[in-house]
Amino acid sequence: MKALPETLALYNVSGNEDYLVHVAVSDSTALQALIIDKFLALPQVAHCRTQLIFGDPWAAPLQHSPE
Template structure:
């Protein structure tokens, strides 16, 4: 199986189960998808080897670690130079408040997803870190209300 090869229904069942709970044992996973444990292990190994499964990690609730406020910051850079973009990207990802960074098309260049303690903490991130970059031409903050609603990757219909 290569990365571009279509997944079969069993592969999709494996992905659904692992996206729901990646900590389940191979035996439990095999039982749920109707495979022998060795066959299930081999499929998961191939899905990891070809990059379909790119990682397994714990999802930490930011509020549980004292960062109950989240925001998306739309950032425009000027000028657009590779060295400035690379520096901004590295610095944004180095911030402990950063949850995700998206390089996007449109009027903004980046969407920066951050988790902070409160509005004063958010202001420090904006002024002390983002505004400290002379290439940051404009930043617009959007507060996030509630928790993110996410969905697993599923097969096309």
Template structure:
């Protein structure tokens, strides 16, 4: 059994209740979080800290509306690398993670190597970004861009 599966099996009903409440509202007050999980506030605080220490909770994030922060044009950019060695992969991963236009980056299997969710101010800014940051990258062999017409954030599924 892999480590991730073993760790998932170690989540009990209290952990799952805490996680479900945090997914619904990461800013929930600890006393409300405890009430939802049916535990004492001190227990909720300790258990959340343990979930963070175990890497189950990776962080708490603000969910920004790209349009309201001046980046209304979103796209998914599929990237195929020239080579599939560790150096190219690590270099590309480090490069794209620092680009402010990239909302999310996925290293995937299949025809493409990466899927990048990007947000920019305009269609011309998207074109310039593709030309300046993607096609000129020496690790990139091919890219394909799809405009995003709508995006509904998901959730991790049943806990």
């Protein structure tokens, strides 16, 4: 997944899912093809769940704690 050109980032996460893959594709048809033809074709992938990002309205800057 990391080597695919559509992959922007790959995160190992806690909870029900093992990984979050941040991808960029041109449209829903390309997303469907990526999931079915590439992700689900991998023997280690049992299922995929899709969430769309509609925008980035706000992100807090990182706060570094003083040492």
